[in-house]
Amino acid sequence: MDLHALTIHELHQLFTRKETSPLHATQAVFDRIEQVEGRVGAYISLNREKALQQADEAGKRLDRGQGGPLCGIPLSIKDVICTKGLRTTAGSKILETFIPPYNATVINKLEEAGAVIIGKTSMDEFAMGSANENCAFGVPANPWKADFICGGSSGGSAAAVAADECIASLGSDTGGSIRQPASHCGVVGLKPTYGRVSRFGLLAYASSLDQIGPLTKDVRDCALMLNAISGYDGSDSTSVNRPVPDYCAALTDGLRGMTIGIPREYFGEGLDPEVEKSVHGALAKLREAGAEVADVSLPHTEYGVAAYYIIAPAEASSNLARYDGVRYGLRDMEADLLIEMYKKSRSRGFGDEVKRRIIMGTYALSSGYYDAYYKKASQVRTLIVEDYGKAFSLCDVLVSPVTPTPAWKIGEKSHDPLSMYLSDVLTIPANLAGIPGLSVPCGMSRAGLPIGLQMQAAHFAEEKLLRAAYNLEQRLDLVGKKPTL
Amino acid sequence: MNISKEEVAKVAHLARLDLSEQEVEAITGQLDRILGYVAKLNEIDTTDVTPTTHALAVHNAFRDDVVHPSLPRQEALANGPRQNGEAFVVPRVI
Numbered sequence: 050m051d052l053h054a055l056t057i058h059e060l061h062q063l064f065t066r067k068e069t070s071p072l073h074a075t076q077a078v079f080d081r082i083e084q085v086e087g088r089v090g091a092y093i094s095l096n097r098e099k100a101l102q103q104a105d106e107a108g109k110r111l112d113r114g115q116g117g118p119l120c121g122i123p124l125s126i127k128d129v130i131c132t133k134g135l136r137t138t139a140g141s142k143i144l145e146t147f148i149p150p151y152n153a154t155v156i157n158k159l160e161e162a163g164a165v166i167i168g169k170t171s172m173d174e175f176a177m178g179s180a181n182e183n184c185a186f187g188v189p190a191n192p193w194k195a196d197f198i199c200g201g202s203s204g205g206s207a208a209a210v211a212a213d214e215c216i217a218s219l220g221s222d223t224g225g226s227i228r229q230p231a232s233h234c235g236v237v238g239l240k241p242t243y244g245r246v247s248r249f250g251l252l253a254y255a256s257s258l259d260q261i262g263p264l265t266k267d268v269r270d271c272a273l274m275l276n277a278i279s280g281y282d283g284s285d286s287t288s289v290n291r292p293v294p295d296y297c298a299a300l301t302d303g304l305r306g307m308t309i310g311i312p313r314e315y316f317g318e319g320l321d322p323e324v325e326k327s328v329h330g331a332l333a334k335l336r337e338a339g340a341e342v343a344d345v346s347l348p349h350t351e352y353g354v355a356a357y358y359i360i361a362p363a364e365a366s367s368n369l370a371r372y373d374g375v376r377y378g379l380r381d382m383e384a385d386l387l388i389e390m391y392k393k394s395r396s397r398g399f400g401d402e403v404k405r406r407i408i409m410g411t412y413a414l415s416s417g418y419y420d421a422y423y424k425k426a427s428q429v430r431t432l433i434v435e436d437y438g439k440a441f442s443l444c445d446v447l448v449s450p451v452t453p454t455p456a457w458k459i460g461e462k463s464h465d466p467l468s469m470y471l472s473d474v475l476t477i478p479a480n481l482a483g484i485p486g487l488s489v490p491c492g493m494s495r496a497g498l499p500i501g502l503q504m505q506a507a508h509f510a511e512e513k514l515l516r517a518a519y520n521l522e523q524r525l526d527l528v529g530k531k532p533t534l
Numbered sequence: 535m536n537i538s539k540e541e542v543a544k545v546a547h548l549a550r551l552d553l554s555e556q557e558v559e560a561i562t563g564q565l566d567r568i569l570g571y572v573a574k575l576n577e578i579d580t581t582d583v584t585p586t587t588h589a590l591a592v593h594n595a596f597r598d599d600v601v602h603p604s605l606p607r608q609e610a611l612a613n614g615p616r617q618n619g620e621a622f623v624v625p626r627v628i
Contacts, residue, residue, distance in 0.1 A: 150613075289590065349578070351574075354571075355572045358571075375614075388550070391550040393552055395552075396553065407551065408545050409565060411549040412537065422572070424585055425575050427585030428580035429575055467568055481586075
């Protein structure tokens, strides 16, 4: 049996029946990494020694009958989440040698649950990108087709899950960075409601938009991961103090009584016909399962990208000011004046996309431009939030494509930042509104690339997303479909 | 033209970035195109719209004034590119 190919719940069952152990499973994942990583490039750092130690401890815990569903499960982590004693680079040269002295809250929660941390995955530098082509340590390949992008910015996490180089992973989503690579790699990805999962220890890109979430092989695993990482955290002032339901309990409810909204603006010009066909096919399955379908409108959708590319860079320009070469990260040792050191260190350490967004954000916030750009974008954000409020008074879950097209060829859009930004048009509004969004596989293109379906729900209605996605997953023959590597 | 090379160079200085002539040239062209796209926001009348800076109501988080253990000095300094065992060392300011 290929242990690396299993889901969390399948592996947990084997552990419970004592048919295998966390140590065997972890070793199987490292063997798989050895076998395929040269072709995929999903990881920046591996954590072999500590992972085997964690697996050994998890095995003992299970023997004592104390292990929960994540105990002994080998997971990977996007390299923007702090792991104590394990290098955390954010995909950037400026943090190439940074070893955090503390864990992010989500890592503490996973470790308390007995999970095994296999390593840190490739990502666009500081989570800025839609293709995972902006990583300072190389571009990972889409496991389904090596010359195609795996999507960004959590591309390494999505690729690692799709290639069975881990059992599940954690990513972060600022404008679609979990859902988009999940869609391109054929895995499940969830951006929870803003505030549902602590962001303490997540290296900040755009603080009002960033959210940590799981990438998994199926919807049940997604619910299990969400159970483990959700909850209030006093160390994060934006964390919401609200009880965490059992997300797995919601899966088995049927769809009778649920209304699916189809936002008409998500099916406009530029949508690839194969994507449209797959999404409509999935909608038919949801109808068969008993869901009602309603036509809804989100009229300000087309302004989301423009608002995002003011708000996110503005927040990034402030957040990334901390990378000055003083306390951590790369420092230019030649400069003999402080300001020169800042400039040289930052210029050597940051890549092109990060510099572009810092300058864009600094410009938008600078004197004389604040009202024209940042204030205007924040007002449009209000209109987008209001659109969702109206839509969710008519339906429970919105269904749409995740991205207008399947994955594109590596390098195809990298010369044109704006065209790359527009690929996030269908995912960005959820971040601006802080609502949860999920990507679940719904088809394959003729070229053999996965197509994802996006579900969005009101704040803290993750249960509805998981319930709808689980019902769809049961009716599509896609679970267990693997890339040939 | 939405942005000039001089403005990009000035903003780069404010952001503490040292850009080459070529980088200024490239970024100016790219930002010009992006700002041209962003101008579509002006199609919407937002006169009476309150800006949203956070999707959820966020309040100041006040903790009880209780002493907690802090990071030991050596751990705090461990990632410092230059330090003397007690503090980070930086080049002169003046």
